[in-house]
Amino acid sequence: GGPEDHAPPQIIGVTPDSGQVNVKPKDVQFRFDEVVSDRPAGAASLDRMFLISPRNGEPRVGWHRSRISVRPERGFRDNTAYRITMLPGIADLRGNVRTDGATLVFSTGSSFPTLGIVGTVFDWAAQAVAKGAYVEAVTKRDTAIVYLSATDTSGQFDLGPLPAGEYTVRALIDQNGNRAFDRNEKWDSVSVTVTSTRPSVELDVIERDSVPPAFSDVTVAD
Secondary structure (H helix, E strand, O other), X not given: OOOOOOOOOOEEEEEOOOOOOOOOOOOEEEEEOOOEOOOOOOXXXXXXXXXXXXXXXXXXXXXXXXXXXXXEOOOOOOOOEEEEEEOOOOEEOOOOEOOOOEEEEEEOOOOOOOEEEEEEEEEOOOOEEOOOOXXXXXXXXXXXXXXXXXXXXXXXXXXXXXXXXXXEEEEEOOOOOOOOOOOOOEEEEEEEEEOOOOOEEEEEEEEOOOOOOOOOOOOOXX
C-alpha cells in the first residue's frame, strides 16, 4: 500500500567525511536511504560508476544493499589527497535513477594541495558541450601520476587537488566505457602549466586519425 516510490536513492552518509586529513581508510563508504541496484543505468557495472583520483589501479567497488564501498585496486597511498567521484546513474530496485553524482575529497596526509585544473569540454562535431566526458591530467615527469574527472551536464570539469607542475590534460567521449583512447572516439588534449593558480582550459573533442601511414604500393622508377 501507500504511494509509489518515484524518488531516486539519496545519500545519507559518506565515510570518511569530505575534507578530512590524516585518514587511513581501507575503503570509502557511500550509504543510501534505500537498497540500491547492483546494475546501474548507462554502465556495465558499478565499477564504472566511480572515479578515484589520482589513479592507483582500477576502482574496486562492493555492493552491500544500501551501501557501496569503493577503493583503489592497489590501495590508498600515504600522504596523498584523493577525490572520489560517483557518477550519475545509481538506481534503486524500482529503476529510479540518480541524475546527479557526488564528490568527496580527503587526504591520507596532513594537508591538501590547493591547486587544480578546471575547464570545459566541447563536442566539436555536435557544436555542443560534452556532458559525461572522461577527463584525465597526466604529470610530465618520470613517474607519471594520473588525475581523473568527468564533465557535468554543462560540460565542465574540475581536476585536483593536485600539486604544481606540467600536465597533459586529455578529454574523451568514451563510447565503450573502457576509459581508454580508442579509434573512432572523439578526444582532445592540451598541455597545462600549474603554478599558483587554477588554470582554466577548453578542449574540443573530435574524431582524429591516429593510425600511422602504411605502404599501399611500391614501384621501381625507371
